[in-house]
Amino acid sequence: MTALLPRRGLAQILALIVILAVDRVVSPQFFDLRLQDGRLFGSLIDVLNRGTPVALLSLGMVLVIATRGIDLSVGAVMAISGAIAASLADSHGLAVVLAAALGAGLLCGLWNGFLVSVLGMQPIVATLILMVAGRGIAQLITEGRIVTFTSPDLVWLGNGAVLGLPVPVAIALGMLILTGAVVRGSALGLLIEATGGNARASELAGVGTRAMILAVYVWCGVCAALAGVIAAADIMGADANNAGLWLELDAILAVVIGGTSLFGGRFSLILAVLGALIIQTMNTGILLSGYPPEFNLLVKAVVVLAVLLLQSPKLPGLAGIAARLRRAKA
Amino acid sequence: MENSLDPVPSLLEVRGISKSFGAVRALQEVDFTLRAGEIHALLGENGAGKSTLIKVITGVFPRDAGIVRLGGAEVAPRSAKAALQAGIATVYQEVNLLPNLSVAQNLFLDRQPMRFGIVREAEMRRRAKTLLAGFGLDIDVAAPLGSYSVAVQHVTAIARAVDLSARVLILDEPTASLDRHEVEILFNIMRQLAGRGIGIVFVSHFLDQVYEISDRITVLRNGRLVGERETASLPRLELIRMMLGRELAETTSARAATREHQAREVCASFENYGKAGYVAPFDLELRHGEVVGLAGLLGSGRTETARLVFGAERADRGQARVEGASVRLHTPRDGVRHGFGYCPEERKTDGIVADLTVRENIVLALQAKRGLHRPLSRREQDEIARRYVKMLDIRPADPERPVGLLSGGNQQKVLLARWLATSPRLLVLDEPTRGIDVGAHAEIIRLIRDLCDDGLALLVISSELDEIVTYSDRVVVLRDRAHVDELTGEAIDVTNILAAIAADGAAAVAHEGRA
Amino acid sequence: MKGLPPVLITAIVLVAGFALCAVQFPNIASTRVVGNLLTDNAFLGIVATGMTFVIISGGIDLSVGSVIGFTTVFVALAIERWGVPPLVAFVAVLALSAAFGAAMGAVIHVFDLPPFIVTLAGMFLARGASFLLSTESVPITAPVYSTVSDFALRLPGGGRLTAIAIIMLLIVIGGALLLHLTRFGANVYALGGSRATASLMGVAVGKMTVKIYMLSSFLAGIAGIVFSFYTSAGYSLSAVGVELDTIAAVVIGGTLLTGGQGSVIGTFLGVLIQGLIQTYINFDGTLSSWWTKIATGVLLFAFIALQQALVAVARRPVARSAGAAS
């Protein structure tokens, strides 16, 4: 299937290259890599590692957005699953911890999916409910403090390395492949795109649109829960107050940078993840640049606008070049 | 075609218009001339470029080459608004006014009667009412347009354009969802406007209507101008040859005689089936190899019957059986599972998924039927798509093109392909030939027959009584959301159907189109 | 009138909620609390009015919270540090915010980009700009400020209808008139029905888009000024997250996020419902930080679910008499 490969990712790849180049300018050692304690070490690895939570979120978010939905609760779900994982980590095995945390994410997704597909609420308010209440639930679990743990298994999830890569990065990669395999290996991808493109027509064609919508919110919840576990494992503690705070916006941004329309329909998993990497490359660059933090948001705004303009259908820039290249090839 | 020697001054002159969408050359050096006071039919197969020409003229699409002159002066409207201001009013093919606005607002959008910067709501409604009355429509103009049937929406769109038209009125398939009576009213109005010197462009696939109303005809084929003729001096067969570039195979022979429809097995049956407030309970038997036509006026409940039969709407009484076994038909999925198919009448909102490709649209129902775990491989998909693109002559023959970019008629064919691909036992077609050109129309009717010969059961809704008569083995007549009559065999002809529809004497007056 | 039934339903939900709260805490049923409700939510009511236009037109504006923040900082600095007369500062900042909104609208239209993301960039931009102006909160001591914040119409029963509450009410009324009685308003609905169709029908879609976002930012600017009256200060972190409260208020008020339907009055009721939830939680006073969040979520759910149930009930008889319309 072509779907895992970017069919139209030229603009995104170029954007990433440009930002990487700018990062190299503001920080000469940006591309340095060395091996230390069996893991790679360098700014590029930081980009991958720090980009992992948003990349995971965007894997779920892109499917939700493909059905014309949106999930504002992912940040709160991260907080919940992180809190659960941290509270159980020192008394239970990793399997139990993961099952509980991901199970919580699944329930959250079910709730969102229920509100949207069965009760027919507008996705943005339906998930706003859990966005507000979910963080409360997470804080309830931790009672507002930072619950720390020492369980080496869980710590490994956040800080370990496989084949030189940080474990979170390997997990994100695994999730990308898994999601891709499930979505594109089955008919799910087509049916989701049909549902998002025209729910009424799809329903009449026999597509179980409600089930599709439920499924994508559930998956989004699971992805968010996984991101939450990783975020907690990373700092060896669950910070229910701040974990995942405002990350829903980054995830949505990543999906849109990845070329998926907020009006549903066509989606690309790999480009959504690329979108997350673009955001993180920019963030890491800002941190390395040494500019005062007052500038962070301004830089972010300018970069986001620039990346979007690159993709604008109306701008005879990259999109045009890409189209011409494709035509030349065809 | 050089018209400079024309005695009648031309009102709208189009010269050498070209327009490409990527690799698709939709128009190539097309000329078109509209005189003041004439009704000019613009004809051609599906995808010939009629709608594109119109949109280029009104500036909705930028043109690649060519000029447009209006009343001798060159114009180049950059938007629909500019075209309106220049005096060109248009009803586009996929009309669709704004269903969320009231009928009155739709009629007077952007030109509401104002006082002190405030819209004079009452005045606007009064004018709307008067305007629609001219079209034989007496409805509550304050209600949202979306609460009315497609036909009412269509009439509203036409009324708006007519009211707007200063010099040129362009109607792209205005009659596709109107019935005879409304078409009559429309034609009367068109004649009056033409009498006032307004030039009218009329697009239609109904050749009868073209001959009834138009003065001249321009034919396009594959984006090129084929010719311009006086209607009166152009024989029908010649016209068809111009449009298709070939002869049309004979299709309209009577059919009933060739078939015996007694000994056929029942495919699906419905007893006392209905839904309160939707359609009165009815009995209906659909047999393998048989075509059942549903006839009735707009709003008589044909679409509703179709939706109940397919499972798109849930019945609240009665019993449905498939091959003798009683079944539950609560959702479209149930229908699909039992081997039903349904082409809805509103293809844009209920039919196509515009962003997806032709291939994906064609395999959608089959995939939904097979379920998630048995995905069609890309090769199977390609093959299915290729087969049906060829069988139905979908143009352009590119399965990877987003369906939304196809012309209206070709979209309709994609929908048909979607259901044929599921090899259904029962196919419900709601206005299957709407917007389809003469050639394809003949193809589809032949296809319907072939399908029946292979044992498919068909339930077809059409406002074209001739069409219904051509292929139906039985005709069920509806009135006021109830099945009122059933005609079989020799009894099926247009006169009898009309009589059944009008059994209460007042034929075709009820235009309470409110859904 | 179109849009009336949903508004009515929202009103019923509000009144029912208010009655329930008053049963538990009789103090709630006082003009003081009602006056507070209006004053405390004045800035929210103002931005929500603008947001209603944006959402009905099928868009969204995430930048409003940041624009409020920027406005407060700008006004405070202009008055206190640069010595500009307050009135001039107001005019300047309103011009600035209107231009900002117009720019966002232009980008959305010209480059055909999703409003969600363009206004998200706008949100970063405006917040970033206010950080550049000042990261410290700047108190405003100009006499106008104390005059305005001291002004209040006394209501019977000890309540106060403050100047900013009055400004908000005027803007809500003005917004409602603009939306429901003018050509501009009709075009807003048209855009929300379908941009493409509206354009085919001769609506100048580009100009409308620019104007709508301009209106939203302009009202966010007014809300910022009101906020600066409310707090007598300018602070770069003020009104963080207000965009979500605003969107929630608009949607609770019966406006469809997909555009094409809704009303300013509904939005106003939505703002009051949110204020009521807040007041209830404050009156309870026993809730910890987390229970506050959970309770807010639960109440939000309850209100929306109640509203949807009422809508479903209200729609049923229609369906029975005339079949299902889409």
Next chain:
Amino acid sequence: PASAAQLTIGFSQIGSESGWRAAETSVSKQEAAKRQVNLKIADAQQKQENQIKAIRSFIAQNVDAIFLAPVVSTGWDAVLKEAKEAKIPVVLLDRDIDPSGKELYLTAVTSDSVHEGEVAGDWLAKTVGDKACNIVELQGTVGASVATNRKKGFDTAIAKHPNLKMVRSQTGDFTRAKGKEVMESFIKAEGGGKSICAVYAHNDDMMVGAIQAMKEAGLKPGKDILTVSIDAVPDIFKAMVAGEANATVELTPNMAGPALDAVAAFKGKGAVPPKWIQTDSKLYTAADDPQKIYDSKKGLGY
């Protein structure tokens, strides 16, 4: 006059953005329970407008006193005036407000966050001595007054020592995750951390994250790189026990205790407290038996 046993006090708390804040809330409850005061806590979720609403509703409920932990220093005049009109005394906790509001509150129980920064800076200057030292700073949330003040205090303290140089400063939003991420990039940007001699973090949470980043980069926090931060939350003492942190400046979570005493005295005997009850900004280092302090703080709700 009401006796302390019958007092109802409304407390407008900022929110629960950090462990320290949670501890302040729970200590306040404990202190109120000790004195049998009915404490109503309204959580503002970090929003000033919510705090103003909360105060208004406390006034509407006619409480005996109002505690306010202001999220920002400005903008309280109007609502505090209302409280004054209603004759309800207001006590500020943890943070001060703009001077213009001086006569609108009874007293303020706060620490001096500029001073906290100074204490941290002074400790660093003393510890480093004459050696050249490159410092990196993890700031709090941009625009938060505590962050501004702690930066100001620290900058003043090190300005007197030309050998101390601030080389990088970026915001870590007061959180562990951001603290870790920012520290990671500082390490990369400063040649693997070799040129960094000390980290100053505006709160302990960010420092805990930074310590992890240093460890993962193969550095030894507390030895290769000195650490000094503020708040004195339990986890930083744990790090001290492990030799990974050097110093912290305490911000006591018990602001309510003195405040309750002041209100009780005022209500009972009409005793007017001083305008500012300053809490101690005590410096803790590894020399102060961090294990014991950790044990004593563990149960406070951090």
